[in-house]
Amino acid sequence: MIPYQLIRRKRDGERLAADEITAFFSAYADGRLPDYQMSAFLMATFFAGLDTDELAALVDVMLHSGVQLDLSAIPGPRIDKHSTGGVGDKASLVLAPLVASLGVRVPMMSGRGLGHTGGTVDKLESIPGFRVDLSLERMMRQLDAIGCALITQTEEIVPLDRKLYALRDVTGTVESIPLIASSIMSKKIAEGVDGLVLDVKRGSGAFLPDVERGLRLAQTMIGIGEVYNRRTVALVTAMDRPLGFAVGNAIEVEEAIFALRGEGPPDLRELTIALAVEMLLLAGWTDAHAARRDAERALDDGRALEMMRRIIEAQDGNPAVLDDPALLPQAPVREVLIADRDGWIGEMDVRGIGDAAVALGAGRATLGASIDPAVGFHITAKPGRHVARGEPLATIFAASVDDAQTAVRALRRCIRVGEEKPEVLPLISHRVTASGPSLVR
């Protein structure tokens, strides 16, 4: 293999043979191909795409770069959920214990914040003592004993994705359908689940904002799931505003705790229930109405909250946060952003809100940087709502007055109040299965 020839051919839109893809990516996984050649190839792929056979070869080489878990010794359906990434998306923190409380095994392996999007693992780590770095053996024992484990992607599972992801993050090559699809699906297949529910975000805070590309991404991932015999369903959901109100880490955990007590924001509850229904259907429930009723009951009668308590205890965290969220890290400075005029909250720059949260310290500007678990926002304004001058739009939780003022200026650019009422996206617009997409009403 001569790497620059493959880069050139991909750049010119040529289709590569499966063994060429395998050779190129294996060389990178083994450290024989430098970052600069892989960066060039990723950018060529960003523009030229990959066809089905090329994508299949890429998924295969990614999967075989690490271990594949065998969960067959753990009885019961094993189902996971993955989101393509959003701002304020804390649904997993409610969903995983909820579905596990109904007897489904949920081995949830999540990532850290990425670009402008938050990560479940960073949020969980804001719970004092909580460990996400369980060994695979401990994770399997916990899955067997209580039905759910919330862990970080380990070194052993798809190490090639870790390398590629870090490179994509700094080379402007995240927003590619085949690269996102192979990254997500290789990890989920390696994790050994029987079924997978995907939350594909659309709107200004999503990696792929327009619905056509979101649908194509969903169908691409479902196609990969079919090849590996993992039943996969996707919901296409709104990210033209943050999910719920909280954006950050500890403050998102706090909001998730309220949702687990049945007191969370309505959109968080609605999305969590919809994703739970899909997970339950994959787990063997035959009727969506019964699945919805069971999910609502488990949330309302405290079973989901109790499951979260067991998970936190099992992973060395302090479960008292569930009774007293004030035990979570608290930011010393609070500042309120207010509307400077009467009008409609217009279309939001949700990516900008995510970037402002990263700048405040809630995410990482460089790989491996540390985060401040306490900082973030409550974005109480939602697009399409009418506000009066002086009404609060957001609260900033910051480490210093300077940081808070910088965030106020950034948020003012992202949350605009104007004359016109904007169109807002439906919370859930499409359900996508192997038979294709359908509109959700």
Ligand code: URA
């Ligand atoms: N999440 C992932 O795991 N990978 C991507 O490429 C994008 C979102």
